[in-house]
Amino acid sequence: MDLMLDHITLVYPDGESTVTAVDDVSLTVPAGTTTAVLGPSGSGKSSLLAVAATLTTPTSGEVRIGDDVVNAPADGGPTAGSAVSADAARLRRDRIGIVFQQPQLIASLTALENLELMSHLRGERPSTHRNRALELLEAVGLRDVAAKRPGQLSGGQRQRVAIARALMNHPEVLLVDEPTSALDHSRGIQIIELVTRLTRETGAATIVVTHDEATLDSVDARVHLADGRLVGAGEGAVARA
Numbered sequence: 001m002d003l004m005l006d007h008i009t010l011v012y013p014d015g016e017s018t019v020t021a022v023d024d025v026s027l028t029v030p031a032g033t034t035t036a037v038l039g040p041s042g043s044g045k046s047s048l049l050a051v052a053a054t055l056t057t058p059t060s061g062e063v064r065i066g067d068d069v070v071n072a073p074a075d076g077g078p079t080a081g082s083a084v085s086a087d088a089a090r091l092r093r094d095r096i097g098i099v100f101q102q103p104q105l106i107a108s109l110t111a112l113e114n115l116e117l118m119s120h121l122r123g124e125r126p127s128t129h130r131n132r133a134l135e136l137l138e139a140v141g142l143r144d145v146a147a148k149r150p151g152q153l154s155g156g157q158r159q160r161v162a163i164a165r166a167l168m169n170h171p172e173v174l175l176v177d178e179p180t181s182a183l184d185h186s187r188g189i190q191i192i193e194l195v196t197r198l199t200r201e202t203g204a205a206t207i208v209v210t211h212d213e214a215t216l217d218s219v220d221a222r223v224h225l226a227d228g229r230l231v232g233a234g235e236g237a238v239a240r241a
């Protein structure tokens with residue numbers, strides 16, 4: 001299903017005044033495609049991603065997956081204000097896959113177990129989805145290191161495990177924050193290519209936040225943020241006024 005950010009504004013309190021981190025951003029990410037969100041430090045990329053991820057409630061506007069409103073202010077509808085609720089936690093687990101800048105793998109578990117843990121969080125036996133986990137490790141080129149722990153993997157390999165893990169629950173939306181910041185240029189390109197390929201294969205609607213435009217040849221669309229606003233529609237982007 002498509003991901004829609006509809007007139008998202010996010011204002012943080014800042015002492016006596018406020019900071020408008022995201023300023024009336026509207027963006028559609030069609031299912032099966034990847035949109036890169038670019039912009040300088042402080043332009044609002046992480047804030048926009050946090051709203052899309054339902055980790056932060058917007059001050060105004062709403063996030064939809066298909067026709068379902070999944071994040072909106074408290075007066076905005078049945079699931080409104082949900083960023084802090086149990087419903088939001090379930091929604092994130094079931095419909096949204098998130099890859100953080102640091103892979104955040106569990107050090108004492110193998111790559112395979114890190115993926116299987118996602119089943120455990122759904123209340124299922126970790127081994128229930130072993131085939132899915134092995135398939136995903138294969139898809140990210142890491143089938144042969146399934147039994148290794150994160151400390152035995154390179155930074156790029158850890159990032160690939162984190163991407164595979166984010167796809168364990170068949171998310172409709174995949175959100176990836178600065179996946180290449182700890183990697184050299186060619187590994188960065190490989191990670192973005194991996195994300196775009198898996199996005200096409202799984203039909204997820206994907207946003208990748210990055211500083212690094214040089215890695216983005218494989219994405220479907222790119223948009224630029226400046227001071228919280230979208231500037232220019234961006235190549236291939238379905239940005240709306």
Ligand SMILES: Nc1ncnc2c1ncn2[C@@H]1O[C@H](COP(=O)(O)OP(=O)(O)OP(=O)(O)O)[C@@H](O)[C@H]1O
Binds near residue numbers: 012014041042043046
């Ligand atoms: N919790 C917060 N409280 C107050 N202001 C915040 C908060 N988080 C972010 N900001 C401000 O909101 C603006 C956007 O920040 P954000 O982190 O979203 O930008 P960014 O583009 O992701 O930056 P970077 O590339 O450095 O991670 C900045 O002015 C920042 O100082």
